[in-house]
Amino acid sequence: MDVRLVSEESRVLPTDTMLARGAIAAVRIVFGLLWLTTASWKLPPDFRTLKNFTGWAVEYPVFAPYSFLVEKVVLPNFTIFGWLTTITEISIGAFLILGLTTRLWAVVGMAQTLAITLSVINAPHEWSWAYYMMFAGHMMIWATAAGRTFGLDGILRAGWIHADGRIFDVLRRVS
Amino acid sequence: MTRNRTMAVAILAAIAIIGGLAGTINGLGGEFLADRGQALWRLYAMNTFGGLVTIAVGLIGIGTFVRRSKTMAAVTGVLFLGVTGLTLISLGQTFNVFGGLGSTACFWLMLGIGFTALGVSPEVPEATAVSGSRASRA
Numbered sequence: 120m121d122v123r124l125v126s127e128e129s130r131v132l133p134t135d136t137m138l139a140r141g142a143i144a145a146v147r148i149v150f151g152l153l154w155l156t157t158a159s160w161k162l163p164p165d166f167r168t169l170k171n172f173t174g175w176a177v178e179y180p181v182f183a184p185y186s187f188l189v190e191k192v193v194l195p196n197f198t199i200f201g202w203l204t205t206i207t208e209i210s211i212g213a214f215l216i217l218g219l220t221t222r223l224w225a226v227v228g229m230a231q232t233l234a235i236t237l238s239v240i241n242a243p244h245e246w247s248w249a250y251y252m253m254f255a256g257h258m259m260i261w262a263t264a265a266g267r268t269f270g271l272d273g274i275l276r277a278g279w280i281h282a283d284g285r286i287f288d289v290l291r292r293v294s
Numbered sequence: 295m296t297r298n299r300t301m302a303v304a305i306l307a308a309i310a311i312i313g314g315l316a317g318t319i320n321g322l323g324g325e326f327l328a329d330r331g332q333a334l335w336r337l338y339a340m341n342t343f344g345g346l347v348t349i350a351v352g353l354i355g356i357g358t359f360v361r362r363s364k365t366m367a368a369v370t371g372v373l374f375l376g377v378t379g380l381t382l383i384s385l386g387q388t389f390n391v392f393g394g395l396g397s398t399a400c401f402w403l404m405l406g407i408g409f410t411a412l413g414v415s416p417e418v419p420e421a422t423a424v425s426g427s428r429a430s431r432a
Contacts, residue, residue, distance in 0.1 A: 151404075156337055158396030162386040205396055206382075212397075213404035219411055271411055274298045278416040287416075 134263065144218070144269035147260050150228065151215030153253075158209045166201030170194070172239060179241035189238070207231060215260065218270015223293035225261035229254055266294055295362040296417055303367055304359040306408045310352030310374075313401060318345030321393065338401050341393025347377060348402070355409060368413025374406030 133139055161169050173189060180186040193200045208231065214224040232254045240247040259265075266272030272294040279287040279294070295303070321342030340348070351373045358366040381394035381402060392398070 152337065155397050155400040155404075158400050159338065159398075161396050164386060205385075209396055209400040209403055212400040213407055216404050217408045217411075219407060271302060271408060274296075274302055275411060275415045275417075277418050281418045282416040 140268040143263050143265045146256065147215055147218060147221065147265035147270065150253075150256055150260060151212050151217075154208050154212030154215065154228070158205060158212060161201065161205045161208070163201060163205070164198065166197060166205075169201055169204060170197050172235075173197075173200070175242040176238040179239075179243075181237045181241050185237045204231075218266030218268075218272050219275070220290060220293045221266025221270060221272055222261050222264055225257045225265070228257040229261070232257060264294070295364060295367075295412075299412055299417060300359060300362055303355060303409070303412055306405060306412075307352050307355030307359055307370075310355055310405050311349055314345045314348030314350075314352055316345070317348055317398075318342050321345050338397040339393060339395050340398050341390075344377075344392030344394055344398070347392065351377070351405075355405075358409070358413075364413045366413070367409050371406050371408065371410030371413055374402050374409060376406075378402040378406050 134143065173193060176186050176189040177194070207227065211224050211228050211231065214220060215228070232250060236247070236250040236254070239245050240250060264272070267276065276291065276294050279290045317338075317340035321340060321344065351370060354366065354373065355370045357363075358370055377392065378399050381390075381392055381399040384390040384392075385394075385396060385399070394402070
């Protein structure tokens with residue numbers, strides 16, 4: 120057999136089986152549920168628990184510029200920050216469970232995970248690898264475009280591909 | 295509506311009705327959905343009224359499935375988005391009409407966006423979707 124063909128075949132990803140597609144969808148949905156459950160304890164108007172966790176960025180600093188930003192900008196304006204965090208996390212959960220514009224929300228999930236990581240990993244009793252795994256999981260959801268398997272991206276994308284207009288170009292790119 | 299889109303509507307409607315039933319039982323005193331503990335089904339909380347509203351809107355979703363109507367899907371989605379908005383406004387307040395938390399808002403937002411997207415997104419006939427000349431843009 121041609122060596123080049125063997126080499127190419129050895130790099131083919133086995134993602135187009137029903138089992139692999141199911142696994143990709145399951146990971147996406149589980150990560151969506153993760154964000155859904157974490158939204159339960161973020162309560163306005165003072166967002167007390169969230170403010171406590173965010174304050175760890177100053178109390179147990181991980182990255183000095185981030186601690187400075189939290190201390191001088193985030194904590195003094197915490198109501199705005201609390202709402203922004205809550206709405207962002209609720210949206211990540213909803214869109215990942217649906218598998219809609221999944222690649223965009225996987226990137227937002229990575230950014231949010233990074234913010235959490237920089238706030239809490241030096242605090243007592245925190246397991247830093249949980250956050251590294253969370254980041255890696257979102258990276259896999261992005262890499263596999265996980266909404267195209269058992270998700271709305273897989274159903275709606277055909278329409279976006281055939282439709283004209285900038286909005287559909289954007290939707291096609293982020294799905 | 296295409297077959298896949300109709301199936302997605304049916305699945306979302308089923309999730310709404312099952313989620314609403316769970317919320318209703320929870321509100322009646324079952325309390326198995328409360329945001330305590332680590333079990334996977336402890337996802338969200340709502341009161342009996344919130345559960346009944348979820349079931350009612352979910353039944354409109356079933357109607358969408360039966361009639362294969364994109365307009366009805368969009369209406370169902372907008373109703374769930376309204377429930378989400380009301381929940382967000384009343385989060386942490388003494389008057390929380392549906393008894394929801396942030397996680398419950400996420401659940402309703404998922405249903406709202408899902409139905410709305412299925413209702414308003416353009417679609418192509420299924421045969422075209424397979425062999426469309428612009429598929430290479432994917």
